[in-house]
Amino acid sequence: MSGEFPESSPLVASPRPPPRPGVAEVAARFVRKKIGLGLFCTVIVPNLILLFYLTVVASPQYVSEAHFMVRGEHSMGSMPLSMLMQGAGESVTSDDTYAVQDYLMSRDAMKLLLAHDGLAKVFAPAHADFIARFPNWYSRKDLESFYKYYKRHIKAQIDADTSLSVLTVRTFSAEDSQRIARALLAAAEDLVNEINRRQRGTLVDAAQKEVNITLDQVRDLQMRLAAFRNTNAIINPEQQSVPLLSTQYALQSLMTATQMRLDQTRQTTPDSPAIAVYEHQLDVLRKELATAAGKLTGDTHSLVPQLTEYDSLSVQREVLEKVLLSQVASLESAKARADHQMVFLEEVTRPDKPDYPAYPETGKTMIVSILCFYGVYVMGRLLIAGAREHKLK
Incomplete structure (x- = not known):
């Protein structure tokens, strides 16, 4: 027939090849086949978000540390012989030391810093990220919430090895950390002087x-x-x-x-x-x-x-x-x-000015996060498997 083309003619249209998959589709197939959707959503995605926050968003925080001790003649003279002959590794700490530490972590010390050292501005600089600063999106803007935030960034505790009191201050600036630590030690010294004055007044x-x-x-x-x-x-x-x-x-x-x-x-x-x-x-x-x-x-x-x-x-x-x-x-x-009975506060090491930020601890935080999320993933798999076996029975 004159109107038909031969099958071998080059003008006959050949079937089109299937379209090449996109990057998103390839990634989705890889996740489903190689990784698993559950592992990807439960472990990889949260940790990628956390890694992005720690490396890109999180503001560096600097820690200033100082060592001090509170001592007096009665601290050793009034102790029984059994306490003075304690073995190595055990510490002998006076009640005045605990009183000073409790004061450093108290609301009174916090209010003193708020009034004289601008503590509110120290914890809310312009360059601080929205999670680490105060106020933030998940806390209330009241004094009690600020006190909880204060206790997370300022610590006063006994070193078990040296029996010295260790004061650590963590802020968003090395200068602010050193300044706040010095202000706290000055307030602690004023407290010790007030204790001496009260004791002298009581006795004399x-x-x-x-x-x-x-x-x-x-x-x-x-x-x-x-x-x-x-x-x-x-x-x-x-x-x-x-x-x-x-x-x-x-x-x-x-x-x-x-x-x-x-x-x-x-x-x-x-x-x-x-x-x-x-x-x-x-x-x-x-x-x-x-x-x-x-x-x-x-x-x-x-x-x-x-x-x-x-x-x-x-x-x-x-x-x-x-x-x-x-x-x-x-x-x-x-x-x-x-x-x-007079007591004295002696600074063993003065508050230092840190050279580099101690927070965020990216490596340690990521390891803990991966282990935790992976543990959640494994527990979820076990629960789902148990539910399926129970349904089949």
Whole structure:
């Protein structure tokens, strides 16, 4: 036929070859046949995302470290012998050390840094990534959430090998890490000084108060003695009574001698004119003796009531002086105990300025992540296999 073409003619259309698969299709086939969709979605994809975050998105974080110790004379002196003879590897740490560490990790230290060192800006720089900074997308913007974030970036703990306290500060800048670590050590030193002040106040203030009370009583008694002397116009009744007693004894002796001469004269010469003289002398001596006796005893203006009051004041003064001496000794002892119980914060190594970031730990984090996700994958396979076997039965 004229309208038909021979089969061998080159104008006859040959069948088209199938289209070449694209890269996505090849990758999907490779994943399904060689890797497995479950392993790819459960292990590879999450770890690729994590690796991208750690290497591209995550901001470097720098750690500044400082070593210090809190010690005092009582830290070792008050410990029992069994603790002092502990073997190697065991540490002896005072309660003051734990108090300082607890303060460094406390809300008080955090608020102090917020107020004076700009801690909020330190943890929220412009170059920090959206996950590591604060505030971030998964935390609340309140003080309690910030405190939890604070405890993750600032650590204070005991080194088991050296028994020293180790302070570590992690921020997004080497300068900020060093500055915050220095500020925390300064705050810890202020805390130690406050502890010493309180201990000294507890021990010394009570003893000093007793001394001051006794001194006030001594001053009051001295004023009473001065008023007594001014009122009675007498300095020391005991010393001033000595000449009065001597005068009384002399008058008594003179009167006795005159009485003896009078009696002798009456016996020998009853008509002697000397008898009248002796009798007059005796009258004068009796008056003088009565006057001298009246100055010592008798009415309220005599020396005996004054001497009694003066003796009472003197006894009170002696008692107060002894009490004051005892209280002063107690005060000195309290000061010595306060000095003995003082504690000091000593920096063994100052906060350093790190040369390179310590976080993120890409290698370690990836190893842990791969193992964890692979473990999840294996557990999922086991659960699915068990479910299939149970369904077949």
